[in-house]
Amino acid sequence: MKNNTYQEESKNRISEDVKSQDEWHHHTGTSDLYVALKRPDIWFSLGWHDIKQRYRRSILGPFWFTISTMIMVGVLGFLYSTLLNQKIVDYLPYLGVGLIIWQFISTCVNEGCSGFIASAYIIKQIRMPLSVHVCRIACRNFIILLHSLPVVIILMFFFGTFPKVEFLLLFPGLAILFLNSVWICLVLSILCARYRDILPIVGNILQVAFFFTPIMWQKNLLKGREWAADFNPFYHLIEIIRAPILGHPINIESWASSLILLVIGFAISQLLLVRYRERIPYWL
Incomplete structure (x- = not known):
């Protein structure tokens, strides 16, 4: 009985692997995004490899990004808390979380514009879901985000401010932020592969959006x-992370806006994939 059960489990496992490989190589525009999101092990490995390559032979590695961010937060925090007549204890964590989330969003947007262009050599040679390349971008920047946010929390401890019950909402907020970054990268990668003039336009829009957020x-x-x-959609994406960390009351508008943005964004990206999935390699 045990041998029969083991053989059946082995057969089921082999059939699932074959089915997974078949989906990986014979997907369509309809299933591209779904197949890619099913394999976080692949785009996480690629994203982690990008981080190691970027900071190769560096002792601190990606923590250089964290250090530069903290220096900027410290300088701007003391300056603007004086100009805006704000308490440094409250303003510094507010500014720190906002800057870290904004840098994550802006980096994803900028790198998303050249997502398919930078991966053209892979797209032209290997049959795999195109969405993997944008998940890779979102993942590597998300990893940097995850080791930058704790610095702000430690800074709050230093000032005698401790997380409240609302802190638990940080985790669904991070999930929503990550998924929104995926569709943003995907939409921009498709559009910029076809129209290269969009990339500088997006960069200029981001510069203006920073001051309006x-x-x-x-x-x-x-x-x-x-x-x-x-x-401002950027404000809501920042607020679903910043409010739980700072212990502010739950803002239903920010959560609802972020979820609506997520649904609409994935619907748009899916429509673009269905229509243009097979043309993208020729645009590159």
């Missing part, structure tokens, strides 16, 4: 013009 300033300073932040 409540990162160095708070929403309540708008005084009756809070709608400018409410219609």
Whole structure:
């Protein structure tokens, strides 16, 4: 009986592996994104390899990014807390989380624009889901994000501020942020593969969006013009991470806006994949 059970389990396992390999090589635009998201082991390995290559022969490695961010937070925190008449104990963590999340978003957007272009040599030679390349971009930047955020939390401990119950919402917030970064990278990779002029346009938009997003300033300073932040998707993506860390009350609007953005974004990316999946290698 044990031998029969073991043989059946082996057969099922082999059949699942064959089916998985068949999906990997014979996917379509409809199943591209689904097949890629099913294999986090692959795009995590690729993303981790990118980090090791980028910081090769470096002692601190990606922590150089964390150190530079903390220096910027420290300098801007002491400067703008004085200019805006804010308490440094409250303002420094607010600014730190906002800057770290913004750098994650802006890096994903910029690298997403050249996602397929940078991976053209792989796309032209190996049959695999194109979405893997954008998941790779999102993953490597997400890893950097995960070892930068704890520095802000340690900074809060230094000032005598401790996380509250709302801190538990950080984990679903990070998941929503990561998934939103995936579809953003995917949409921009497809569009920029076809129209290369979009890349500098996106860079200019990001520069302007930074000053219109409540990162160095708070929403309540708008005084009756809070709608400018409410219609800013970047603000909501930052807030679902920043509010739980700082222990602020749950903002239903930010969570709802981020989830709606996630659904609409994946719908758009899926439509683009279905229509243009087979053309992308020729555009490269």
